[in-house]
Amino acid sequence: MNRQAELPDLWTDQANAQKILKQRESLHHSIQRIQNLEASLNNSLDILELAEQEGELDLVKEAEDTLNVLVHQAQRLQLETLLSGEADNNDCFIEINAGAGGTEAQDWAQILARMYSRWAETRKYKLEILDENSGEEAGVKSITFKVMGHQAYGWLKTESGVHRLVRISPFDANARRHTSFASVWVYPVIDQSIEVEVEEKDLRIDTYRASGAGGQHVNKTESAIRITHNPTGIVVQCQNDRSQHRNRAQAMDMLKARLYELELRKREEKLNAQTASKTDIGWGHQIRSYVLQPYQMVKDNRTGIERGNAHGVLDGDIDIFLEAALAQRIGDKEG
Numbered sequence: 070m071n072r073q074a075e076l077p078d079l080w081t082d083q084a085n086a087q088k089i090l091k092q093r094e095s096l097h098h099s100i101q102r103i104q105n106l107e108a109s110l111n112n113s114l115d116i117l118e119l120a121e122q123e124g125e126l127d128l129v130k131e132a133e134d135t136l137n138v139l140v141h142q143a144q145r146l147q148l149e150t151l152l153s154g155e156a157d158n159n160d161c162f163i164e165i166n167a168g169a170g171g172t173e174a175q176d177w178a179q180i181l182a183r184m185y186s187r188w189a190e191t192r193k194y195k196l197e198i199l200d201e202n203s204g205e206e207a208g209v210k211s212i213t214f215k216v217m218g219h220q221a222y223g224w225l226k227t228e229s230g231v232h233r234l235v236r237i238s239p240f241d242a243n244a245r246r247h248t249s250f251a252s253v254w255v256y257p258v259i260d261q262s263i264e265v266e267v268e269e270k271d272l273r274i275d276t277y278r279a280s281g282a283g284g285q286h287v288n289k290t291e292s293a294i295r296i297t298h299n300p301t302g303i304v305v306q307c308q309n310d311r312s313q314h315r316n317r318a319q320a321m322d323m324l325k326a327r328l329y330e331l332e333l334r335k336r337e338e339k340l341n342a343q344t345a346s347k348t349d350i351g352w353g354h355q356i357r358s359y360v361l362q363p364y365q366m367v368k369d370n371r372t373g374i375e376r377g378n379a380h381g382v383l384d385g386d387i388d389i390f391l392e393a394a395l396a397q398r399i400g401d402k403e404g
Contacts, residue, residue: 098219102146110139145388148395149220155333156257157223162326164213167204168231168250175204177234177249180383182212185225187385194218199309199319200293207240213306213323215258222257227394229255230356237362246362250355256330258322265325273297274317279308294320303327357390359383372397 113135120128152158163185167178189196195217202210216225231252238247259265276291293308294316305323307316360366365379372393376382382390 099146099149106139106142106146110136113139145392148392149223152220152223152395154223154226156259156329157226158220159222159260160215160217160258161222161225162199162213162215162256162258162323163225163228164211164254164256165209166211166252166254167208168252170247170249172204172206172208172240173238173247174249174251175206175208175210176240177208177232178210178212178251179204179208180234181232181251181253182209182214184383184385184387185216185228186214188387189216189218189221189385191385192218194221197309199323200306201308217258222255224391224395225255226257227391227398228253228356231354233355233358235358235360235362256326257333259326259329265329267298267321267325267328271299273299276313279311279316292316296320296324298324298328301328301331303331369393 113132117129117132117136120126120132163182165178165181167174186196197215197217198212199215200211200213202212204210231250234249234251235246236249237244241247273296275295275297277293277295278291279293292311292313293306294313295304295306296317297304303324305320305327307320307323310316310319355370357367357369359379359382360368361379365377366375367379367382367390368375369390372390374390374393376386376389378386
């Protein structure tokens with residue numbers, strides 16, 4: 070890979086050059102993490118051996134705890150080496166839409182957005198909100214943001230689907246239990262090495278006034294852009310910039326990403342077990358349930374993984390679900 074990157078005629082084909090450099094960067098990142106893990110492992114083993122010889126029980130316990138953490142990190146790295154999908158190394162877009170149920174579902178959509186935001190923070194990924202449609206009383210009707218970091222799409226791609234919440238409603242004066250739904254859609258950011266053809270005749274482009282939290286207008290001009298791709302029915306929108314031109318460019322990037330992700334899923338339909346278009350947000354289409362009352366439980370319907378600390382999960386601790394879904398998907402592929 071280094072030899073290819075150092076060839077004098079590398080940039081005669083810019084798309085191929087970018088692909089090679091991106092692959093090299095990804096390999097360098099993986100090798101560095103493996104080397105760091107190996108160094109930490111050797112250091113912990115040395116400390117453990119010395120502590121056992123000296124009879125330092127507290128130090129032995131500390132070294133054993135560190136080794137357990139390193140085992141988990143090694144398992145995680147093993148999974149990451151299997152993230153070899155065409156777009157797994159890319160950044161990604163996450164789109165969340167509230168289901169039926171008004172304020173309840175809209176609040177749930179915002180809770181999910183915070184969950185992914187907190188998860189991204191723990192990984193030191195960057196996050197940029199591209200579009201947000203505020204709820205009537207609380208929460209959001211829809212929100213789209215971009216997650217930027219190594220293998221962001223690879224880790225989050227299995228989150229697409231319907232998420233179900235059961236709780237005592239904070240908006241119900243009678244404190245009744247409510248069930249809410251929201252859909253999550255994850256698709257990769259595509260780079261310049263990937264060409265997606267979009268014809269203008271297939272597009273419907275609408276402009277509207279961008280609105281902020283509480284329905285306040287970001288500006289008084291129609292700078293927000295909504296693009297509908299008529300052949301597929303895919304709709305994207307962007308309002309994060311005051312410039313209509315920049316919003317349109319970002320929306321086009323999002324549309325191309327959606328079309329590319331659609332093609333990826335068509336190629337891997339059996340593997341992904343996903344449909345080519347969004348399903349109804351309601352019963353029977355859930356990938357995960359989050360129960361806050363009468364007990365706490367988060368259960369993934371695909372892998373069977375359960376966690377009792379629902380609030381911890383909603384605070385971004387979702388790695389166990391991501392890892393299990395990814396491992397299952399890789400197992401299906403190998404099978």
